[in-house]
Amino acid sequence: MVIARKVFTLDEFTIQQLRNFHNATGELSGLLRDIGLAAKRVNVEVNKAGLADILGEAGIMNVQGEEVKKLDLFANNQFTGVLQHGISCAGIASEEWDDFIAFDDDASRQSKYVCLFDPLDGSSNIDVNVSVGTIFSVYRRLTEKGTSVNLDDFLQPGIRQVAAGYIVYGSSTVLVYATRRGVNGFTLDPSIGEFCLSHSDIKCPAGGKIYSVNHGNFYRFDKKVQRAIKKYQCCTAQQGGPYTLRYIGSMVSDIHRNLLKGGIFMYPPTRDMPHGKLRLQYECNPFAFITEVAGGLATNGHQRILDIVPTALHERSALFIGSSNMMEEWK
Ligand code: AHG
Numbered sequence: 001m002v003i004a005r006k007v008f009t010l011d012e013f014t015i016q017q018l019r020n021f022h023n024a025t026g027e028l029s030g031l032l033r034d035i036g037l038a039a040k041r042v043n044v045e046v047n048k049a050g051l052a053d054i055l056g057e058a059g060i061m062n063v064q065g066e067e068v069k070k071l072d073l074f075a076n077n078q079f080t081g082v083l084q085h086g087i088s089c090a091g092i093a094s095e096e097w098d099d100f101i102a103f104d105d106d107a108s109r110q111s112k113y114v115c116l117f118d119p120l121d122g123s124s125n126i127d128v129n130v131s132v133g134t135i136f137s138v139y140r141r142l143t144e145k146g147t148s149v150n151l152d153d154f155l156q157p158g159i160r161q162v163a164a165g166y167i168v169y170g171s172s173t174v175l176v177y178a179t180r181r182g183v184n185g186f187t188l189d190p191s192i193g194e195f196c197l198s199h200s201d202i203k204c205p206a207g208g209k210i211y212s213v214n215h216g217n218f219y220r221f222d223k224k225v226q227r228a229i230k231k232y233q234c235c236t237a238q239q240g241g242p243y244t245l246r247y248i249g250s251m252v253s254d255i256h257r258n259l260l261k262g263g264i265f266m267y268p269p270t271r272d273m274p275h276g277k278l279r280l281q282y283e284c285n286p287f288a289f290i291t292e293v294a295g296g297l298a299t300n301g302h303q304r305i306l307d308i309v310p311t312a313l314h315e316r317s318a319l320f321i322g323s324s325n326m327m328e329e330w331k
């Protein structure tokens, strides 16, 4: 039998990438493998939504005052568990933990990476069968190997990310991750339980026709944002318009689509949320890194997202992100 096409699994791909670096230790591939494992477990659970008792609220609020869903907790426990029991991560921070967690076993203390994540993004979509996701960000720790990580390891500007990625639990389950060398996407083949390379070397188209924003907030946006939205709606075919509005309400799905098709995603400040809604460290930064490596841009409206120096773990930021030609007024 001749197998016509070589299928690259996530593990094979990361190990092959590693061979390009003389002093690579394999820790990053280990970390990505652990994340892939947690993603597969979350995927199984997301697919049982409606059957098992996993829909609805968990009955608690997180540190940001948001209602936590049962699946938020499940995903948080899975990602925390694999990273804690793996040997490639020295500590984590998550949307669902008030504070960072230092893994204090010997193997973890020797690890060089920390990971920040949003275990389940778009959780308001869970109960209605709309795509949700996971977002993650990896930094090299600043503290010495062999010691416990501290808050400084988690408050690094996004430009220092070593890798960032996301998983979309959608009509198929796709894991996309970026390092400085490029962005690649892997689709879960449920028959073998492996993420297989399906989108190699993703580039964000320089132009596009899609804008993604919560239109219900229109009258809470400032005048500049309102003018931009009107322009997207009114510009003529010669000016590349009119644009099409697409807004799923889980940024993983919205930005994944725009990354592949071209487009702009915005979560501007509003009257009620003057610093925006999205979290800098595990929502904005990973997507800013992925998008920039793919050729796009990401700012808070004034400043490049990746240059912002965070001052708190759950800090919020406005976000304008997407195709380079559509980002003119947000640079
Ligand atoms: P999370 O479910 O992790 O709290 O994040 C939801 C975020 C983001 O994914 C999405 O784009 C945005 O919130 C939607 O907010 P609005 O409902 O205010 O538009």
Ligand code: MN
Pocket (backbone or CB within 6 Å): 118, 120, 121, 122, 283
């Ligand atoms: Mn989120």
Ligand code: MN
Pocket (backbone or CB within 6 Å): 072, 095, 118, 119, 120, 121, 122, 123
């Ligand atoms: Mn979340």
